[in-house]
Amino acid sequence: MSQFAVSSSPHIRSELTTKRIMLDVVIALLPAAVAGTVIFGYRALIVLITCVCTALLSEYLFNLVTKSEVTITDFSAVVTGLLLGLNLRADVPIWQAVLGTVFAIVVVKCLFGGLGCNFANPAIAARVFLLVSFAGTVGGGAVPIVGEELELVSGATPLSVIKNGGALPSLKTLFLGTYGGAIGETCTLALLIGFIYLVIRRVINPLVPAVYIGTVFVLFLISDSSYISALYQVLCGGLVLGAVFMATDYVTSPITLSGKLIFAFGCGLITFLIRAFGNYPEGVSFAILFMNILTPFIEKWTKSVPLGGRVK
Amino acid sequence: MALFKLGNTHLPHRKKTACVASVRLGKKDIVVNIPMSMHIGAECTPLVKAGDSVYVGTIIGDSNAAVGAPVHSSVSGKVTGIGSILSINGRNVTTVTIESDGLFTKDPSLSPVKAESFADLSRAARNSGLVGLGGAGFPTAVKLDEKKISQIDTLLINAAECEPYITSDTRTIIENSDTLKAAIETFLTLSGVKKCVIGIEKNKPEAIKLLLEKFSGSENVLIKTLPTTYPQGGEKMLIYNCLGRIVPEGGLPADVGVIVLNVTTLTYLQKYLDTGMPLVEKTVTVDGSAVAEAKNITVPIGCRVGDVVSECGCDFENTGKIIMGGPMMGNALYTLDYPVLKNTNAILAFDKKESVKPKATPCIHCGRCVSTCPMGLNPTIYAKAVAKPIGEESYNLLLESKINLCIECGSCSYVCPAKRPLVENNRLAKANCRTYRERMESLKK
Numbered sequence: 001m002s003q004f005a006v007s008s009s010p011h012i013r014s015e016l017t018t019k020r021i022m023l024d025v026v027i028a029l030l031p032a033a034v035a036g037t038v039i040f041g042y043r044a045l046i047v048l049i050t051c052v053c054t055a056l057l058s059e060y061l062f063n064l065v066t067k068s069e070v071t072i073t074d075f076s077a078v079v080t081g082l083l084l085g086l087n088l089r090a091d092v093p094i095w096q097a098v099l100g101t102v103f104a105i106v107v108v109k110c111l112f113g114g115l116g117c118n119f120a121n122p123a124i125a126a127r128v129f130l131l132v133s134f135a136g137t138v139g140g141g142a143v144p145i146v147g148e149e150l151e152l153v154s155g156a157t158p159l160s161v162i163k164n165g166g167a168l169p170s171l172k173t174l175f176l177g178t179y180g181g182a183i184g185e186t187c188t189l190a191l192l193i194g195f196i197y198l199v200i201r202r203v204i205n206p207l208v209p210a211v212y213i214g215t216v217f218v219l220f221l222i223s224d225s226s227y228i229s230a231l232y233q234v235l236c237g238g239l240v241l242g243a244v245f246m247a248t249d250y251v252t253s254p255i256t257l258s259g260k261l262i263f264a265f266g267c268g269l270i271t272f273l274i275r276a277f278g279n280y281p282e283g284v285s286f287a288i289l290f291m292n293i294l295t296p297f298i299e300k301w302t303k304s305v306p307l308g309g310r311v312k
Numbered sequence: 313m314a315l316f317k318l319g320n321t322h323l324p325h326r327k328k329t330a331c332v333a334s335v336r337l338g339k340k341d342i343v344v345n346i347p348m349s350m351h352i353g354a355e356c357t358p359l360v361k362a363g364d365s366v367y368v369g370t371i372i373g374d375s376n377a378a379v380g381a382p383v384h385s386s387v388s389g390k391v392t393g394i395g396s397i398l399s400i401n402g403r404n405v406t407t408v409t410i411e412s413d414g415l416f417t418k419d420p421s422l423s424p425v426k427a428e429s430f431a432d433l434s435r436a437a438r439n440s441g442l443v444g445l446g447g448a449g450f451p452t453a454v455k456l457d458e459k460k461i462s463q464i465d466t467l468l469i470n471a472a473e474c475e476p477y478i479t480s481d482t483r484t485i486i487e488n489s490d491t492l493k494a495a496i497e498t499f500l501t502l503s504g505v506k507k508c509v510i511g512i513e514k515n516k517p518e519a520i521k522l523l524l525e526k527f528s529g530s531e532n533v534l535i536k537t538l539p540t541t542y543p544q545g546g547e548k549m550l551i552y553n554c555l556g557r558i559v560p561e562g563g564l565p566a567d568v569g570v571i572v573l574n575v576t577t578l579t580y581l582q583k584y585l586d587t588g589m590p591l592v593e594k595t596v597t598v599d600g601s602a603v604a605e606a607k608n609i610t611v612p613i614g615c616r617v618g619d620v621v622s623e624c625g626c627d628f629e630n631t632g633k634i635i636m637g638g639p640m641m642g643n644a645l646y647t648l649d650y651p652v653l654k655n656t657n658a659i660l661a662f663d664k665k666e667s668v669k670p671k672a673t674p675c676i677h678c679g680r681c682v683s684t685c686p687m688g689l690n691p692t693i694y695a696k697a698v699a700k701p702i703g704e705e706s707y708n709l710l711l712e713s714k715i716n717l718c719i720e721c722g723s724c725s726y727v728c729p730a731k732r733p734l735v736e737n738n739r740l741a742k743a744n745c746r747t748y749r750e751r752m753e754s755l756k757k
Contacts, residue, residue, distance in 0.1 A: 004634050005667045006646050008736035010722035011639040011660075012323070012476065016729045018673050074673065116674035116730075250678040255692060257683065306688045306714045307318065307548060308558045 018115075022075030024201045028194035029082050029245065035190035036183035040090035041145045044183045047097050048085040054101040055081030062110045076115050080104050083123035083245060086184025087238065087285075088130070092137055100126040100138075120292040121249045124242075128285050144178045144186075157181050158236040159281040171228075174235035185238040195244045205257065208264045209243035215268025216275075223276060233275065242284035243267070252292040259295075259302035266291045266298075318549055319685045320541035321723045323476050323640070325515055326599070330479040334487065334595050334608035337615065338623055340414040344387050344614030346372065347397060348406040350653040351443040352450050353379030358408050364391045367419035368612075369589050372408050381451040381654075382441045385419075386592040386612030387412035397651070400636065400643040407651070410614070422588035430502045431458050433581075440584035441591045441654070446470055446481075446545065446574035447637055449655035452581065455573070460566045467496070467505050468554060468565070471512040471519070471575040472538060472545030475638025477599040478658045483608045484576045484595060485512075485519040488583075489526050492575065495582035496533060508533045510575070511554045515540040542640065543721040547572050549686050561717060576657075591654055598624040600660035602631040611652050618648030621661050632667025635660040640722040670731035681724035681734055687717050691724040691734040694741045707748045715741050 037045045055077040063070045071077075084104055088097055104126035112118045130138040157180050161168055169179045177187025184191075198204045213234055220230035233239070243264075247253065253263050267287045274283025291298075349355035354377030360366060366385040373383035389412040399405045427433045438453035473481040485492060496508050510527075512520055514537045527533040536554045538544050548559045550572065557568040565572050580591055592613055599606040604625030611620050617634065628648075635642040636656055652659075681691045693713040700706040715738065724734040 004644065004646060005632050005669065006644045007633075007669050008733060008739065009635075009637075009639075009641050009643065009720075010726050010735065011633065011635055011642065011644065011662065012666075012726065013670055013731060014727050014729075016727070017731070018676055018729045021676070021678070021729055114674060116676045250676045253677075255677055255679040255682050255690065257679075260679075303713075304682050304685070304688050304690045306561070306717050307552070307686070308560045308563070309688070309714050309717060 018076075019074050021203055022079050024198065024203045025079045025245070026075060026082060028197045028203075029079070029086065029184070031190035031193040032086055032184040032187060032241070033082065035177055035187035036086060036090070039144045039177055039186060040183055044090040046094070047088055047090060047092060047183060048082060050094055050097050051085030051088070051101045052078055052081035054098050055084075055105050058102045058105040059110060062106055066110075068114075071114060074115065077105060080109065080122045083184075084126050086241065087123060087127045087182050088138060089182050092130075096130060096134055096137060100130040103129050116251055118251055119295075120289055121246050121252045124246050124285050124288050124292070128289055131285065143180055157281065158232065159275065162232065162236070162281070168232070171231060171235065174232065181236075182238060182241075185241040188235050188240050191240045191244055195240075198244070198248075204244070204248040205260060207257070208248050208253070208260050209240075211261050211264035212243040212247050212268045212271075213239060215265050216271050219268065219272040220276070223272075237282050238284040239271065242288055246284075246288050247291075252295060254295055254298045254302060256299070256302050256304050259298045262298050262302060263291050263295065266294065318552060319683055319688065319723070320543070320549075321684050321726055322540075323474075323542045323726070325540065326476040327479050327482070327515065329477075329597050329599055329606045329608055330482050330516065331518065332607050334480075334483045334610055337609060337611045337620065339619055340412065340416070342387065342412050342612070342615055342619055343392070343409060344385075344412065344612055345395070345397065345407045345409050345616070345649070345651045346383060346386065346614035347399065347651060347653065348373045348383055348408070349399070350383070350449060350613070350655065351381050352448070353377060353381070353454075355405065356380065356383050358394050358406060360385075360391045360408060362391055362393045365389070366391060366410060367417050368592055369419040369422050371590075372410075379451055379454050381438065381443050381453070382590075383408075384441055384590040384592050385410055386614050388415055388417040389413040398646075400645065400650070407614075412612075418589070424588050425585050427498065427502060427585055430456070430461055430504075433499070433502050434458055436584060437581055439590065440581065442577060442580055442584070443591075443654050444574055445576040445580065445594070445655055445657065447641065447655055447657060449653070452573070452577055455571060457566070461503050461505070461571075463566060463569060464503070464505050464571050465507060465569040466555060466571075467499055467503070467508040468551060468570050468572045469496070469508065469510040469575050469578060470545055470547070470550055470572055471510055471516075472550055473516070474513060474540070474542045474544040474546075475640050475642075475658075477660055478597045478638050480595045480597045480608055480657045481575050482516050482519050484579055485516075486522060488579050489522050491582045491586070492579045493526050494586075495578045498582060498585065499578065500532065505571070506532060509536050509554050510534070511536045511538055511544075511550050513538050513540045513544055542723060542726075543686055543719070546686060546719055546721060548719070561714070594652060594654060594656055596620065596652060596656050597658040598626075598660075599658065600635070601663040601666050602627050602661040613654055614651045616648065617645060617650045617652060617659055620652060621648070621659055626661045627663070630663050631661045632664035633660075633662040635662065640726065641720065672732045673730045675730055675732055678729060680727045680729065684723045684727045686721060686723065687714075687719060689714060689718055691738060694718075695732070695734065695737050698737050698741050698744065702744045702748050702751075704748075707745055710741050710745055715745065718742070 104122035108122040270287035271283040356373030434456040442452040444450040
């Protein structure tokens with residue numbers, strides 16, 4: 001037996017780990033979580049904590065039941081829980097939040113083989129699941145506790161106002177997030193802080209959210225021929241949250257840059273189609289979920305090009 | 313010149329030995345164990361037997377194969393036996409063991425070599441036993457092909473030295489700049505090649521300054537300072553980054569009019585012409601976390617690795633891994649008795665903490681391996697193919713995704729946040745392809 005370790009090269013590795021990436025995403029989500037709590041009150045915090053704890057617990061129990069390695073320390077369950085929580089409205093019934101989180105972790109993530117094996121983003125799939133199941137309590141938005149007094153009935157969001165008519169909040173309100181919506185989606189400022197952090201830490205490629213949001217903006221600019229209207233579409237609803245944190249999900253988006261950009265464009269196109277022509281006021285979740293499913297096909301069309309490679 | 317940027321990786325440099333003059337091995341009464349194969353190509357047959365007296369530079373092994381290089385004694389003394397050693401690529405290789413008399417007497421028959429034509433130069437390269445000293449170990453004489461020289465327009469000298477720690481090429485440039493200059497002049501005169509480009513990474517300011525001074529008057533020699541990115545010294549990367557030319561799949565640098573030689577290889581060729589002394593010693597960088605005095609040390613080929621590292625204050629108690637070569641592409645040694653080879657450019661000793669293999673976690677599909685691959689490959693496909701049984705399906709998948717183009721630089725494994733053994737997988741994939749091909753061929757028979 002040799003006293004020395006013998007292994008295949010390389011013998012040095014970068015310091016970056018999966019855990020660190022997940023932790024970075026959690027850190028990037030914190031401004032949105034804080035903003036959501038300030039805007040919608042302590043109930044928002046309870047929803048977030050519930051989702052995170054449920055995510056950790058359900059993954060832990062799944063690991064125990066299936067006698068597999070306990071994987072909750074890699075922070076990926078925290079990301080899923082937090083992200084789902086931020087996608088719910090503050091007054092969602094707690095049991096629905098718990099149900100959604102269990103669905104995300106157990107059905108979408110663990111049953112497909114755990115981290116890295118899921119075909120759809122767990123938080124997105126769970127949000128769609130809840131949206132379809134409990135349209136009354138999951139869709140629409142809670143009433144903010146701070147900000148300007150608006151004649152918003154509970155459940156109305158700027159997007160549904162655009163669709164059905166009514167008074168719209170100002171662009172400044174939209175940027176700061178003091179209007180009805182899900183906990184984490186309203187405050188664009190907080191999401192931008194998270195975005196910048198992720199770009200600086202090189203966790204995400206800034207082109208993906210840029211192409212996604214840019215596509216939505218340009219398409220509404222063309223269809224409404226008003227840049228104010230297009231700006232409203234960008235700032236309202238889950239677009240920024242979805243574009244920064246969900247369309248950039250590694251597992252469920254293509255691996256090459258060209259693939260990622262096609263994915264982002266597709267998300268933008270579908271979001272536009274649903275918002276402009278569909279029944280739902282919000283299209284981000286459906287758009288990303290749909291593109292998640294298309295990812296294997298996009299990967300077939302966007303293979304990396306080998307240097308000097310000969311095509312048969 | 314280069315249209316798009318190749319994938320690359322930023323590594324820690326750790327080249328702390330760059331400013332330290334190289335020294336010779338202090339221990340003289342050594343026993344060398346010289347393998348008959350230290351290169352790509354045919355193994356040599358020993359020409360000596362136990363009891364024979366040899367000098368430094370006496371030929372002890374040769375082969376008639378087209379791709380091969382003779383082997384010479386690196387010490388003067390007595391041959392004590394012909395044995396074999398399990399080489400790091402898993403094959404048993406014949407070795408000649410010689411006990412040094414400590415005098416290092418030169419073989420009296422050696423004299424300066426006159427080269428008047430390119431064929432002479434190629435023959436000299438063969439007789440000197442020279443192989444690619446950058447690490448690949450490809451016989452130099454095969455590269456200096458007389459039939460192909462007419463299609464070459466550029467001599468590209470590889471002085472990139474992109475692996476962390478290693479500074480032996482840098483020290484060669486600094487300590488032998490006149491020999492290098494003479495070597496370039498000899499090569500250009502005899503080959504008729506018009507242009508010479510020296511590709512060097514910009515983290516070697518001392519060597520660059522010296523080269524610029526030496527070649528200030530030469531119009532046909534260009535010093536190309538390259539960014540410090542890994543793998544800058546890969547042959548295809550260097551050709552692309554210096555000249556903007558792409559070597560086609562399955563092709564050689566000669567197909568795009570380039571001949572690439574490592575800077576130390578070329579310097580040794582000139583030394584051989586000047587003195588007649590073949591390749592019998594090598595300057596290696598000894599470094600790593602378990603080494604107290606990191607330095608470049610010139611050692612006889614075949615010398616025990618243990619003898620070399622112990623002269624640099626290696627703490628063997630706390631050594632977890634010994635690497636021959638750089639940390640990215642070098643091989644982990646299983647014993648300190650392993651001999652220094654012709655193409656050894658570094659010996660690294662890592663402490664126990666640094667030798668722990670990181671635990672692999674599931675692939676999260678982040679794409680870092682794809683964007684960092686200098687060859688534009690997708691290692692995740694290979695990982696999936698290797699997981700399948702050896703057969704037509706995995707073979708076709710691997711071939712379609714160009715596993716043959718992988719240069720095994722290790723960038724993918726380095727950047728992987730899940731610490732997956734990607735390049736190890738790629739090697740396995742290549743081996744699986746070979747197995748499948750052999751199986752199919754034997755079925756045909």
